[in-house]
Structures are given as structure tokens and as C-alpha cells.
Amino acid sequence: MPRKEHVRGGISIFGVLVIWEILARLLLENELLIPPPSSVVRSFWNLTVSGQLNKHFAATLIEFAYGFSTACVIGVVIGYFMGMHKRFDEIMEPWIATLYSIPIITVVPLIIIWFGIGMVSKVIVVFKITTVAIILNTAAGVKNLDPVWLELAKSLRLSGWETTYKIRFPGALPYIITGMRLGVGRALLGVIVAELMASNAGLGYLLRDSSETWDSPKLFVTVFMLAAMGLVSFNLIKRFERRMAPWRQSAEWSGE
Amino acid sequence: MSERTDKTISNLLKLGSIIAGLVLWHVLAVYVVNDPTFLVSPLVVVHTAYDMLFVTGELYPHLFASGWIFFYGFALAILAGVPLGFLMALSPAVRDYVNPWMTTLYSTPRIAFAPILLLWFGIGGGAKVAIVFLGCLFPILINSFYGMRVVNRDYVELARSFRLKPWALFVKILLPAAMPFVLAGIRLSIGRGLTSVAIAEWFGATEGLGYLVFFAGQTLNIPTLFVGVAAFAVLGILGFEIIRRVEAFVTPWRKGSQGG
Numbered sequence: 416m417p418r419k420e421h422v423r424g425g426i427s428i429f430g431v432l433v434i435w436e437i438l439a440r441l442l443l444e445n446e447l448l449i450p451p452p453s454s455v456v457r458s459f460w461n462l463t464v465s466g467q468l469n470k471h472f473a474a475t476l477i478e479f480a481y482g483f484s485t486a487c488v489i490g491v492v493i494g495y496f497m498g499m500h501k502r503f504d505e506i507m508e509p510w511i512a513t514l515y516s517i518p519i520i521t522v523v524p525l526i527i528i529w530f531g532i533g534m535v536s537k538v539i540v541v542f543k544i545t546t547v548a549i550i551l552n553t554a555a556g557v558k559n560l561d562p563v564w565l566e567l568a569k570s571l572r573l574s575g576w577e578t579t580y581k582i583r584f585p586g587a588l589p590y591i592i593t594g595m596r597l598g599v600g601r602a603l604l605g606v607i608v609a610e611l612m613a614s615n616a617g618l619g620y621l622l623r624d625s626s627e628t629w630d631s632p633k634l635f636v637t638v639f640m641l642a643a644m645g646l647v648s649f650n651l652i653k654r655f656e657r658r659m660a661p662w663r664q665s666a667e668w669s670g671e
Numbered sequence: 672m673s674e675r676t677d678k679t680i681s682n683l684l685k686l687g688s689i690i691a692g693l694v695l696w697h698v699l700a701v702y703v704v705n706d707p708t709f710l711v712s713p714l715v716v717v718h719t720a721y722d723m724l725f726v727t728g729e730l731y732p733h734l735f736a737s738g739w740i741f742f743y744g745f746a747l748a749i750l751a752g753v754p755l756g757f758l759m760a761l762s763p764a765v766r767d768y769v770n771p772w773m774t775t776l777y778s779t780p781r782i783a784f785a786p787i788l789l790l791w792f793g794i795g796g797g798a799k800v801a802i803v804f805l806g807c808l809f810p811i812l813i814n815s816f817y818g819m820r821v822v823n824r825d826y827v828e829l830a831r832s833f834r835l836k837p838w839a840l841f842v843k844i845l846l847p848a849a850m851p852f853v854l855a856g857i858r859l860s861i862g863r864g865l866t867s868v869a870i871a872e873w874f875g876a877t878e879g880l881g882y883l884v885f886f887a888g889q890t891l892n893i894p895t896l897f898v899g900v901a902a903f904a905v906l907g908i909l910g911f912e913i914i915r916r917v918e919a920f921v922t923p924w925r926k927g928s929q930g931g
Contacts (some may be wrong), residue, residue, distance in 0.1 A: 423767035431772070441691075448790060505684040510692060517904045518866040520873075521881070524888025525896055528709065604780040608870070611782065612885075626786035634790075638783045645778035 435468030450632040455639070458632035467621075474616035474642065478534055478605050482541025486598065491591055495579075497550065498557025498587070507550075515547050519605045523612055532613040539603040545598035550590060556584055556590025592656045599648050607641065618644070708891040720901065721893035730902065734758050736879040741868050742797065744803025752808050753853055756815025756820060757845075766816075777809040781863075782870050799871035806867030807860040811853070818852025819845060847922075854918045865903055867880040880906075 432452050439451035446454060462468040497504040525542060530536035561584060569577045610619025618641055625633035693713050694796040700712040707715075723730040785802050792798035822845055830840045872881025884899035886892075 420767040420770070423764065428771050440698040501681075502684060505681050506688040509685050509689050513904065516907050517900055518862065518869055518907065520866050520869040521884045521900045521903045524885055525893075525900070528888065528891065528893075572738040590841075600778065600780075604782060604866075607780045607782050608873075612873070622783060622786060626789070631790065634786055638779070638787065641783040642775050642779035645780055646775060649778040 417621045447629060447631050450635055454632045455635045458630075459639075460638045462633065462636060468636070471616055471618050471621045472644075474534075474620075475606060475610065475618045475644075477590070478537040478610075478617065479541055479602065481534075482538040482606070483595075483598070484546050485538075485600060486542045486545035486549060486602075487595065490546040490594065491553050493546075494550040494553025494591075494594075495557055495583075495587070497554040504554060511547060511550060514543070515551065519544050519601060520608050523605070523609050527609065528614050532615075536615070537606050537609045537617070541602040544602045544605045545595070548598040549594035552590040552594030552597070553587055556587030560586040588659055589656070592652070592659055596649075596652045596656060599652055600645065603641075603645060603648065610637075613650070692779055707893060709893070711893045711897070715894050720898045723895075723898055726846065730883075730898070733878055733880050733887075733899075734869070734902070735882045736876075737868050737872065737881065740799045740803055740871060740879065743800045744867065745807050745860070745864050747800070747804045748807035748811055748864075749857060751804075752811035752856070753815045756812045756853075757818075757819050757849070759812075759816045759834055760819030760849075764852070773809065775810065776805075777813070781806050785874055794875040798874075799868070802871040803864050803867040805823060806870075807864045808897070810859040810863060811856040814852045814856025814859070816899040818849035818856075819910075822848040849923045854914065854921065858911060858914040858918070861914065862907050865907050865910070869903065 435449070436451045436453060439445075439449045443449055447597035450458075459468070493507070497507055519540065522543075526539050526543075527536050530539050564582050564586060565578070570584045573581065606617070607619040607622065611623045612619075614620045618637055620640075621637045622634070623635055625631075676775055697712045697714065700710045700715075704710045720730075755769070759769055777788070781802075784805055785798075789798045789799045792801055810845070826848060827840070828843050830844045835843065869881035869884065872879040873885050876882040880899055884896060884903075887895035887899060
């Protein structure tokens with residue numbers, strides 16, 4: 416017996432799709448404004464068979480993966496040192512805060528001027544967004560470590576490296592993952608914006624292409640792909656969070 | 672080391688970091704890059720900002736255009752998001768029916784909706800307000816929902832034992848208890864709203880800060896580009912601070928609450 420909330424959720428989604436189909440077919444009859452779900456599905460099938468969707472999806476995914484993974488490594492290292500050394504933290508802080516308060520989208524044109532319209536500029540956009548979130552959270556995690564644990568490390572005579580590896584890092588992990596979670600959503604937005612502005616591949620390009628050629632079914636397919644990508648990445652990181660740091664439900668740096 | 676000297680050193684380090692960064696930027700721009708279509712010195716940026724603010728005043732029309740779009744979208748998001756969030760918290764049925772759509776729309780990169788909204792509302796103000804609305808809605812909605820749900824059961828029990836009417840229960844107990852979360856949601860949505868303004872103005876606008884930034888980018892007018900980016904940052908920080916003040920004023924019993 417499925418749970419009540421799932422039944423209702425299913426009804427809600429299915430119901431809206433049916434109403435949409437009926438409205439689009441009978442009342443509006445305007446593919447441009449609101450294509451019925453059936454033509455969206457057909458367009459999805461065509462795009463998949465021709466390999467177009469695959470190509471653009473892969474492009475976005477690769478840009479995202481490169482930027483995100485580099486940001487994780489560099490962000491954690493910088494954040495760790497900021498959390499450990501108060502002076503270093505004070506030196507970095509004004510610049511990190513500045514970077515944090517600038518809406519990403521507005522720097523995208525600048526990044527495109529500097530790094531070209533190819534893949535590099537998108538990787539940089541993802542990198543910038545994710546690193547800032549991870550740095551801030553890692554630093555907060557290292558700073559907020561329970562001093563009792565450090566005393567424990569001392570009384571067990573752990574070496575400096577062991578303290579870092581066995582105490583500080585696991586202690587900061589929930590914060591680091593929160594940083595990643597915050598980074599994912601914004602980075603996804605950033606990469607799409609960058610592709611939309613100047614590129615020749617990726618879902619953002621597809622979005623622009625379909626809206627400029629007034630191909631509404633294709634536009635809706637792209638939007639659904641983006642929604643799916645957002646949902647999947649969000650749920651993956653949530654599951655990852657629960658698995659890696661089950662002892663803390665949510666740790667958040669209180670900036671945004 | 673006394674606390675006072677420590678504080679002084681800390682401030683000096685921050686100041687030094689800013690100055691060193693600016694000097695480095697200047698040297699890089701003037702002596703290494705030496706290409707005004709690629710990078711300009713911070714001095715040039717400040718000069719341009721001064722011109723645009725006090726000499727030609729060309730920043731103001733853009734500021735107002737963006738300001739209105741932001742204001743309408745933001746206000747509509749509050750008007751729609753708070754009641755809907757409360758309703759979802761108070762009625763499980765509403766929650767279950769709305770939830771799948773909310774999760775989907777929330778985790779989709781916002782820019783995806785821009786072309787569709789543009790198709791529906793045209794390139795005038797309507798589509799822009801709708802884009803900002805959609806950008807601001809979810810943090811407010813989710814936090815209102817969450818705030819109303821986690822109201823302390825003891826308060827509700829207390830109200831029951833005083834035989835408060837449902838309306839009084841809502842106004843006197845539930846609403847104040849949920850308020851910090853609602854305000855936190857509103858605070859979060861400021862940054863998202865500003866980003867949405869930029870997105871909206873990227874799709875066919877003739878004025879506004881977003882337009883300024885993108886037009887400057889396309890014409891390689893780096894000083895103006897920097898000024899536009901800085902204006903966005905300043906507005907974001909300003910809005911954030913204002914809401915923080917409002918929070919301190921409206922909910923003085925609570926310090927720094929965070930939700931969703």
C-alpha cells in the first residue's frame with residue numbers, strides 16, 4: 416500500500432498533465448504558447464534519437480563536473496587553513512565576502528571576455544560559485560569544532576596530521592557537504608547562464624537555440640531536462656549528506 | 672596579547688589585504704595586461720562610477736528600472752508565498768498536492784523558465800516581474816511552511832487551555848512563532864531576486880542594471896561592466912542588512928534563526 420502523500424503527489428502531477436493536455440489541445444491550439452505534453456514527449460524522443468540531447472547534456476555535465484570537483488579540493492584546503500589560522504582568515508575574508516555578495520550572473524560576461532566562449536569559461540563559473548560556498552562552510556566547520564574533541568586528541572597523543580585527519584576533518588565534514596549542497600544549485604544555474612550567453616553546446620545553448628527558433632516543444636524538453644538535472648543532483652547530495660554525516664542533520668554557515 | 676591589540680591587528684590585516692589586493696589589481700591591469708578591453712585598473716572603475724553617479728547620472732535610470740521590477744516581483748512573492756506556505760503547513764492535503772510541484776520548480780535552475788515566461792508575457796515588464804517572482808517565491812514559501820510547522824506544541828496546548836478562538840490562536844501564537852522563519856526566507860530571497868532581475872534583463876531589455884552589465888560586456892566596456900557588477904553587490908548587501916534590521920525589530924526575542 417503506497418503512502419497517502421505519494422498517492423496525492425502522483426494525482427497532483429498526473430492531474431495537471433492531463434488538464435494541460437486538454438487545455439492545450441482543445442482551447443488554445445497554439446503550439447507556440449503552450450505545447451501539449453504529448454508533443455513535448457514526441458520532441459523529446461526525436462531529440463534523443465538524433466543524439467542531440469545526449470550531446471548537449473554531456474557537455475553541460477562535463478563542465479559541471481570539472482568545475483565542481485576542482486572547487487571541492489581547493490575550497491576545502493583554503494577553508495581548512497582559514498579555519499585553522501586566524502590571521503590567514505582575516506586576510507582572505509574581505510575578498511571572499513566580496514566574491515560571495517556579487518550575483519554570479521553579472522560576472523559571467525566578464526568571465527567570458529577573459530576565458531573565451533569555450534568550455535573553460537563555464538568551468539570557471541562553476542568553480543567560482545562552488546569554491547566560495549565550500550570555503551565559507553569548511554572554515555566555519557573547522558572553527559566550530561567542539562574543543563572537547565581536540566582535548567581528546569591531545570590526551571591520546573595524536574600527531575598533528577592525525578588530529579587533522581581523524582578529528583578536524585570528520586568534524587568539519589557536515590559543514591563541507593552543506594557547502595557542496597549550496598554550491599550545486601547555484602553552480603547549475605551559473606553554467607546554464609554561461610552557456611546561454613555564449614557557447615555552442617550544452618543545455619543552456621539548447622535553451623537559447625529553441626527559444627530563438629520558436630521551437631516550443633524543444634524548449635519545454637530542455638526545461639524538463641534541467642528540472643530533472645536539478646532534482647537528481649539535489650537528491651544525490653542530500654543522500655550523500657545523510658550517509659557521510661548522519662550525526663548531524665543540517666549544519667549551515669549562517670550567511671545565506 | 673590583550674583583546675584590544677588583537678582587534679587592532681585583525682582590522683589592520685583586513686585593511687592591508689584590501690589595499691594589497693587593489694594595488695595588485697592596478698599593477699596587473701596597467702603594467703601586465705595593459706589592454707582596456709580586458710582589464711582596467713580599479714582607479715578607472717572608481718572614476719567611471721563617480722561619473723555615472725554624479726556627473727552624467729546615467730546610472731539612475733537603470734537603477735530605477737531594475738528597482739521597480741525587483742519591487743513588484745518581490746512583493747508579489749511575499750503576498751503569494753507566505754499564505755501558501757502557511758496553508759501547506761496547516762493542511763496536509765494542500766501540502767501533499769503542492770509538494771511535488773514545489774520541489775521540482777525549486778530545484779530547476781531558474782533561468783530555464785525565463786524563455787517560457789517571455790513567450791507568455793512578452794518582453795515588457797510582465798515577464799520580468801514574473802521571473803523575479805518565481806526567483807523569490809520558493810525561499811519565502813518554504814520558510815513560511817517550515818516556520819509554521821515547527822511551532823512549539825506547548826504554545827498551542829497553552830492556547831487551547833485558554834480556549835483561544837482559532838483566529839486568535841493564529842494571530843497570537845502561530846504567526847509570531849513563525850515570523851522569524853518567514854523573515855529569514857525573505858532575507859534569502861533578496862539575493863535570488865537580484866539574480867533574477869539580471870536574468871530577466873538579459874532577455875531583451877533596454878534599461879536596467881542587468882542590461883547595463885550585459886551591454887557593457889558585449890561592447891567590451893570593462894569599466895561600466897565593473898560598475899554594474901559592483902552596483903548589484905551593493906544592492907544585495909544593502910537589502911540583506913535592511914531585512915536584518917527589520918528582523919531585529921519585529922522579532923527581538925530571537926537572535927539569528929535559520930530555516931530551509
